[in-house]
Amino acid sequence: MIPSLLPTYNRAPLSFVSGEGSWLTEADGRRFLDLGAGIAVNALGHANPALVGALTEQAGKLWHLSNLYQIPQQQALAEKLVEETFADTVFFTNSGTEACELAVKMARKYWYEKGQPERVEIITFEGSFHGRSAAGIAAAGSEKMTKGFGPILGGFTHLPWGDHDALRAAVSENTAAILIEPVQGEGGIRPLPDQCLKGLRDLCDETGALLILDEVQCGVGRTGKLFAHEWSGIEPDIMMVAKGIGGGFPLGAVLAREEAASGMVAGTHGSTYGGNPLACAVGLKVMEIVSDPAFLAEVNARAGGLRQKLEGLVAAHPDVFEGVRGAGLMLGLKCKVAPIDVVKAGYEAGVLSVPAADNVVRLLPALNITESDISEAVARLDKAASAVSEGLKA
Template sequence: MIPPVLPTYNRAPLAFVKGAGSWLETGDGRRYLDLGAGIAVNALGHAAPELVAALTEQAQKLWHVSNVYTIPEQERLAAALVDRTFADTVFFTNSGTETAELAIKMARKFHHENGQPERIEFIAFEGAFHGRSTGAIAAAGSEKMVKGYGPLMPGFRQLPWGDAAAIREAITDRTCAVILEPIQGEGGIRPFPPALLKEIRALCDQTGTLLIFDEVQCGMGRTGRLFAHELSGVTPDIMMVAKGIGGGFPLGAVLATEHAAKAMSAGTHGSTYGGNPLACAVGLRVTEIVSEPAFLADVARKGAILRQGLESLVARHPETFTGVRGEGLMLGLHCTRAPADVVSAGYREGILTVAAADNVLRLLPALNIPDEDITEALSRLDKVAESLKAAA
């Protein structure tokens, strides 16, 4: 008999009733150190006082009016994002998946209005994750994402991750856009090499192809930069943002240059909820906090502490861990066994992590995690490795 909640998730046997900072608590009082942050969503931890205040203040004034009307909170957040990035304009959504749909539409509309309607092909990469809508799964192309959902949206081609020769051959004057995550999240915390990003940018410029960066997981301060592409010095034409931008409140955004967005006139896209006053009030406060240079420098510092500790963990437990990769507080532990086993062992030690592809365990803590919680996390991960070794 099917349950009231559609059974599409393999849920952990845990139910949390409250949280504070980097800690979550179950109804029976068990406390867990959260290194997943809702899959990189709770950028400032659980029940962040600054965000509670922003949400409460706005909730007492106005929740929703729809995009039929001007929304001052939306305009303030858009201006803040434009001021801090390459972008000239912003469209607000409720999720990362919705940003993928608009990015695809915007790119195709650009070429259509530019007199090249045949330019519909997107180049994407193995291991990518861009959401779960039909367009987003067509971009990812993996069997587990697309099986049973055909026919898929046409015009997507997946290349091997990091294969420079394949990219050079694939990009032509008929390509619509290249879409990629500067650091793959679901794919196993795999950063695109800066030199390769620079080459892709140059190839796009030479052929008139648009470049779309998916920073849904790696953006909003997670790497010690406001956005991960800043590490390479390469800027996109269109960028997808979500997860951390709302600090736990559903919010996404598509950022674009004026050039890339020039075909998106009134009526070409819309959203009933996207960018409502509640979401944008919280998003503005998140953006103000995480974009501060001192805050970003501290993310990088904390990331270095965590990485050093993880490297030591790898050295002590080579039977379980073989390496560390990633940037800032978006780190991955490569495992010798299925990462789901490590996640489950973590439950027993009171620590929460997230599995990814390529046998990688994702560590995505709150960006303001205290140093003492990093120390405690490393201690608990050490116990996880010890318990797995004892059970082997």
Template sequence: MIPSILPTYNRAPLSFETGTGSWLVATDGRRFLDLGAGIAVNALGHAHPALVETLTEQANRIWHLSNLYQIPEQQKLADMLVDLTFADTVFFTNSGTESCELAVKMARRYWSERDPARTRILTFEGCFHGRSSAAIAAAGTEKMTKGFGPLLPGFTQLPFGDHDALREAAQAPDIAAIMVEPVQGEGGIRPLPDACLKGLRDLCDETGALLIFDEVQCGVGRTGRLFAHEWSGATPDIMMVAKGIGGGFPLGAVLATERAAGPMTAGSHGSTYGGNPLGCAVGAKVLEIVSDPDFLVDVNRKAGLLRQKLEGLVSSHPDIFTEVRGTGLMLGLRCKAPNTDLVNAAYAEEILTVAAADNVVRLLPALTITDEDLAEAVDRLDRAAARLEAAA
């Protein structure tokens, strides 16, 4: 008999009732240190006072307005994003996968008025852009697509890091865009080197293709800059954002240049809930906090501290780990043992992590995590690794 909640998740036998900062309290009273942050969503941790205050204040004013009307909270957040980034314009969504849908539509709409044959989008092995029809077609893996055909056409997946294959594919006359995560999250915490991001920008400038960055997981301070691509100096034409921008409230966005977004005229796209006053009020407060240079300096300091401790952890458990990978507070432990074994051992030590591809365990703590909690986190991971060694 099918359960009342569609069983599409392999859920851990854990339920939580309260959370503060980097800590969650389970229904049985146990306190868990959260290194998953809702898969990089709770950028400022649980129940951040400024977000609670902002949400409560806005909830007492107005929750929802149709996009048939002007929404001041939406305008404020859009202006902030334009001021802080490469973008000239913003469309608000509710999730990363909705942002992917619009990014794909925007790229194809752009070419529909210039060269209608240019519809194909290049993506990369290991990518994850969401679970909508366009997003799974972009990923192209059997895991994502099996049973959901016919797939939306017009995507070609290239080997990760194969520059020759990329250059050859990009010369084809039907290429509309190249879509890439500056740091792959689901794919196993694989950063794209700055030189590669610059090379992608140069290649798109050469061929005319649009460059789409997916910063749904790696954006909003996660790597120590407001957006991960800023480290390289290369800018996209279109960028997908979600997760951390709402600090836990469902919110996403597509940022774009005027050139890329120009053909998206009235009636070409829409969203019932996208850009609602509640989400945008919270998003503006998140952005105000995370974009502060001092805040980002501290994220980088904590990232260095955590990486140093994790390198020691890997050295101490050579039969469990092979390496630390990633950047900022978006780090991964590549395992020798099955990564799910480590995730489960970590549950026993009351710490939450997130599995990823390539046998990696993701560590995505709140950007506000304290030094003391970072030290405690590594101690608990050390004990989890020791559990696996003892069971071997």
């Protein structure tokens, strides 16, 4: 008999009842160091006092209006995002998946309004993840994402990761946009080299194609800059944002240049819940904290310390790990064993991590994780790796 919860998840046998900072407490009282942060969502940790304050203050006033009316909190957050980024305009969603849907619509509508309705093709890359909606799975294109859900939305060209010749050959007069994650998350923490991102920007400038960046997982301070593309010195035309921007409250957004968004006039897109007062009050507080240069400097300092300790962990367990990769506090342990074995051993050691493709375990801690918590987390990962090593010998 089917359970009351649709069985689409392979859930761990853990039930957390409370959290504080980088710690979670299980129903039986055990405490776990959280290096997953709800898959890069809890950017400022659990029960962050500043976010709790922003949420409860707004909750006592107004929760939902719908976008039939002006929403001051939404306007304030949009202005903050425009001030801090390349963007001229913002549309708020509830998730990264919804952000993908709009980004695809925006790019195609742009060319339609330019009198080139045939320019619908969007180039994407192997290993990508853009959500689980119709456009998201079509953009990723992998069998894992699309099998059984046909007919799949057309208009996407899927290219191998890092194949520059294939990319240039694929761009045509029908190319509307190139869509890419500056750092692949689900694909195994694969950063796109700065020179490649610059090359993509140049190619788009040369051909007129729009550059869409998916910073749902790698944005909002995760790599040590407010957004990951800033490391390369380029700017996109459209950018998808979610996860960390709400600090745990469901919130996403599409940021765009004025020209790229020019086709999206009244009536072309909408959302019942998107940009509600509660979400935007929390999102504004997140942005105020994370956009502070001093905060980002601390993220980089913590990231450097964590990476150094992880390199030592890899050296101590050469039978379990191959190396460390990633950027900022978006790091991956490349494994010689099944990543889930390391994750499960972590449950016993009291540390939480997230499996990914390409034999990688993701480490996505809160951006404000303390130095002492980093040391304790790596000690627990060491304990987990030792248990995996023992299992290999058995």
